[in-house]
Amino acid sequence: MSEYAYDEKTVTGFIVSAIGWGVVGILVGIWISVQLWAPSWNIPPYFTYGRLRPVHTNALAFGLGLGAIFGLFYYIVMRLTRRPLVLPKLARFHLHLFNVAIALAALSLLAGMNQTLEYAELEWPLDVVVVIIWVIFAINIFATIIKRREEQMYVSLWYVLATVVAVAVLYIVENLAVPAGLFKSYSLFAGVNSANVQWWYAHNAVGFVFTTPILAMFYYFLPKSTGLPIYSHRLSIVAFWSLVFAYLWTGAHHLVYTPLPDWIQTVAIAFSLFLIAPSWGSVVNGYYTVGGAWDRMRTHYLTKFFILGITFYGLQTVQGPTQAVRVVSSLIHYTDWVPGHVHMGTMGWVTMVVTASIYYAIPKIYHTGIYSEKIANTHFWLVLVGQIVFSVTMWITGIQQGALWKAVSPEGTLTYSFMEGLVKNYPYWQMRTAAGLVFTVGMLYFIYNVAMTMRRGSIAAARA
C-alpha cells in the first residue's frame, strides 16, 4: 500500500452481489430439479419449469458468473497494473447497474419475456442495458490497462482483454432483433441461419464467460496463493492463442444431425477435437506449477481447490470434444448427459476456481486471514461430492435414455414408448436433487466463511 489505494469496495460489492445471485440461482436450480420428477412443484404462471429454468441459468451464468468476473477482474487488473481503476466512480455505477439489470432479468423471465435463445433469453430492452454495462466495464478495463504502471502484461491480462472483446461481439450479434412492442421482439435471423448464430453464440458464451475469465483467475490466483511461479510462460502463450482461435469454430457441434449444412457441422467437430490441445495446455501448466510440491494438496487448502478445479476443466475439455463426434452425439444429444456435462464444468471447474479466488481475495482486501480453514475444507469436500454425484447420475441416465430411444425389437418396432423411457429417469433425477442439496450445503459453508472473514477484518485498515 504505497501512494494509492485500490477500489476495494467495488470489488467487494461485486463479490457479495455475485454470491447473492448465486444463492438465488442455486435455490431455483434445486426447485426445477424437483419439478422434473414432481410436476406438482410447478406453480403457474410464474413458477413453471419453462420459466424458471432460464432464471436458473441466467442467475448463475450472469449473476454469479459475471458478478464474480467483474469483481475479480477489477481486483486482478488493479494489481497487475499496479494502480487503482482510472474511473472508480464509473466502476461503482457499473456495480449498481449490474444488480438492477440482473434483478430485472429475473423478473422479466418470470413474466415470460423470453427470446428462447439459450443463454440470451433476455428481451431487447435488457439487451441494451447489458451492452451498456459491458461498455462501461470495457472502458474501465482498457483505460486502466493502458495507464498501467507495470510495463509487461501478465497472462491473466491477455485473458481479460480477450474476454472483453469477444463477449461484446458475441452478445451484440446474437441479440440483433426487430422489436414488436416493448417486451417482444423477433430475431433478425431465421431458421437454419438463426440456429447457426445461436450456437456460435452459446458455445462461445461458455468459452468467454466460463473459460477465459476463469483461466485469468487461475493464472493469477494459483501462483499468488501458492507462491509458486507458473511453470511455463511459453506454454501460456501457445495455449492462449490456440484457445481463442479454435473456440469460435466449434459452435455447430451443438447442431450435429440437424438440417444445418453438413460442412459446418464437420468443421465444428474437427475444431472441437483440436480444442483439447490448448485446453490441456493450461491444465498441464497448472499441474507442473504445483508439481514437485504436491504435499501442498494436503497442507495448503487453496491448492486443492485450484488443482481439482483445473482437473475438472481437463475432464470437461476431453468430454466436450468427445460429445461433438457424430456417433457419440447420436446417442447422448438431447439427453440428460448434456446437463451432466455442463454441471461438471460449472460446479467443478468454475465454482472451484471462483470460490478459491474469493477465499484468497477477501482476506487480502480485509487485511485478515481466512476465518476458518476447517470450514473451507468442509466446503471443498461437500461441493466435490455433490458435483460428482450430480454429474455421474446425469451421465448414467443420459446413456440410458439414448439407448432406450434407439432400442428396436426383433420385429423392427421401437421397444420403448417415450413415456417408458422418461419414467426410468425419475430415480436418477431424485439422486440429482439430493446431490444438488449436498452441493448447496457446501456453498452455504463457503458463504458463512466469507461473511465471517469480512466481519473479522476491515477494508479501512488499509489506510491506517
Added chain:
Amino acid sequence: MAGAIYRKPIVFSIVAALVILAGTIATMFIPMFTEGMHPRLATLKPYTALQLAGKDVYQQEGCNNCHTQTVRPLRTEVMRYGEYSKAGEFANDRPFLWGSKRTGPDLARIGGKYPDAWHQRHYANPQAFFAQSNMPAYGWLAERTLDPEAMRTRMRVNGFPFTDQEIGALAGKSELDALVAYTQAIGSAVRGAAPAVAAAPPPEAKNPLAGPAAIAEGRALYDTHCASCHARGGTGDIGPGLEEESADDPDLYTIIAEGYEGEMPGYADQLDRKQIWSIVAYIRSLAPAGKTQEKGEHR
C-alpha cells in the same frame, strides 16, 4: 519482436479480435450471405395470426426448454417421430425453435397427429393421458385472452400477410386456443409426405389371436395407449366408441398401425404385430355380446 505485443494492450486487443473473428467469419458470417443458409420449402406457408400468437406463447412458456423441434435423420428417430427435419421448414421461425433437450418428446411432427380436442385436454391435464408424465399443466392459459392489436404489430414485424378480419377474430380467443393452433401448424410444410417408415400390412386376413389371454393382453395395452381418447371399455370420448366397430380385422389392424391423418396417431412404431392383434381381439370382445360380460367384470 513478437514479445512486444504483450506490452501494447491496443495492438494486443486488435490482434486477439482478429484471431477470435477468424472462425466467426468462416463458419457464421460468410455462410449467412449464401443461399444455402436461407432455404424455404415451396409448401411452407406463413403463420396465421392465431398460429403466430401460439408460437409466441410457446416461447413465453419456455416450451423449448423440454421439447426439441428437429427430427434427426436416424432410423429410430424417424420411426418414433416421423420424417426427418428439412432445412427449408424453418424459414418462418425467428428465431429457430429446435431446442437442445428432450425432457419431453420431439414436436417437429406433432402437427396433425392428434385432434384439437386432444391437445386442449392434454395441455389442461397431461397426467390424464400419461399418468407418469412430468409435464406441467397449462389449462390456465385458457383464461388469458389474446391482444389483437399487439398481434397486428407482430404479424407486420414478421412480414406475414393478414386481414383486419383475421386480427378481429382473435378477440375472445385464449392463449390456449393459440397454442393449440400453433401446435397443429408445426411441421405442416412436410405433412402429407410419404412416411419414411411405412407400417407393414398385416400378413393375416383374419385375427390369429382369440381367447381370454389375448383379450386380457389387449385390454392392458388398450388401457395404456387407447383409453385416453376412446375411454375405458371403448365407450368413446375424443375418439369414437368402439363397441360396435364395423371395420373388418385387417382394416382395424391398419388403423391402429398407421392411424388416421389429423385424427389419430399410428402405433406401428410402438406396438408389434402380436400386440396390435391382441388389441383387435379386445375391441371385438366389446361388441354387444362381449359388452355384457365386460360390464359384469367391472361391477
